[in-house]
Amino acid sequence: MDPNSGKKHLINRLSPEQLRERLANESFKRTTVSFYRYVIIDNPYEMRDMLFYMWNKWQCYGRIYLAKEGINAQMSVPDHYWQDFQEHLHSLPQFKNVPFKIAVEDNGQSFLKLQIKVRQQIVADGLTPEEYDVTNVGKHLTAREWNNAMDDGAIVIDMRNHYESEIGRFDNAILPDAETFKEELPEVVDKLKGKEEQKILLYCTGGVRCEKTSAYLKHHGFSDVNQLLGGIIDYSRQVETEKIENKFIGKNFVFDNRLGERISNDIISHCHQCGSPCDVHTNCANKKCNLLFIQCDKCKAQYDRCCSDDCQSFILAPPAERKELEQRLIFKRGKRFHKPEQSA
Incomplete structure (x- = not known):
């Protein structure tokens, strides 16, 4: 099959404004769900077209990555189509009984459209298949088992990027200072040198990054590698359902329009511009910059949702x-915030 065949006719062509208006005019509720599975998909382009056809018919929105190694999906599904969606997905041999992680906080605005993209990997790691066996993964721990292991002094590793752990994390976790998962893997191995026989706990948003990390660590000689079952999303659900202690503090960063869901009432981060307590991420209103940063309501008004004086001057200029x-101006175009120089 032509790799581009699905992209020619199974795509959304509405503008962002039209998409927002369409979502705002909906009269029904949605459920935000994420799931992943490492499984061999012989023809991901064919799978992509079939899934797009069905999910578009059911008005599903989201961002889904397919590769020969599996699927990684974050989606918004209309409640009245939830049963159809679930039954269809579980009817496919590759995704039979794939577990769902339901959003902790859901305003129905998580996604504007349906995007299904075929990638080389569902989580980019820069590695070749020979460098680790993705099927040889660590032990999955329930929330209760995770809490007990933390209490026993296990080493906890946050397998997310720096801007995710900044607003929420498990106490005393090792926080790699990385921009991408690809950068994070070797950094974690380096930080754990000499601890190959100790108990390692890995966590991330929904579990997909930990799956690869656990296999990577086992390949590098770590003997007791464990990962949080269902990631932070399902940990929160288990904590609430089983009435056990919540050891996660702050918010869980999510990769959709919400940019976060609250797990505890603690605010552990600060506005990048004024330093006041804040854990609300935003993207700079200057699309030429689009920096992801933390901004309080006061600074949002003062800077017109921009990250700097330069970006504010740009969007207000004729x-x-x-x-x-x-x-003449330099825009950041990245995820690292540096305090802007104030105009005289």
Whole structure:
């Protein structure tokens, strides 16, 4: 099959404004769900087209990655189509009984459209299949087992990026200072040198990054590797259902329009501009920059949702002046925030 065949006709062509209006006018509720599975998919392009056809018919939105190694999905499903969605997905041999992680906080606005993309890997790690066996993974721990292991002094590793752990984490976890999962893997191995026989606990948002990390660590000689079953999302559900202690503090960063869901009432981070307690991420209103950073309501108003004076000047400038400003100003275009220089 032509790799681009599905992309020619099974895509959304509405503008962002039209998508937001469409979502705002919906009269029904949605459920935000995430799931993943490492499984051999012989023809991910064919799978992509089939899933898009069905899910688009049911008005599902989301961001889904398919590869020959499996699926990684974050989705918003209309409640009245939930049974159809679940039965269809579980009817496919590759995804039979795949476990779902339901969002902790859900306003129905998590996604605007349906995107299903075929990738080389469902989580980019920069590794070749020869460098680890993704089927040789660590032990999955329930929330209760996880809490007990933490109490017994196990080493806890946060397998998310720095901007995720900044707003929420398990206490005393090792927090790699990484921008990407690809950067994080070797950093974690380096931090754990000499601890190959100790009990290692891995956690991430929904579990997909820990699955690869556990296999990678076992390949590098770590003998007691464990991962949080269902990630932070399902940990929160188990804590509430079983009425056990919640050891996660703050918010869980999520990769959709919500940018986070609260797990505890603690606010452990600060506004990147004024330093006041805040754990609300936003993207700079200057699309030429689009920096992801933490901004309080006061600074949001003061800077017009921008990360710096330069970006604010750019979005407020008349269109005729923007081309000249774009050549003169430096925009961040990344996820690292540096305190802006104030105008005189």
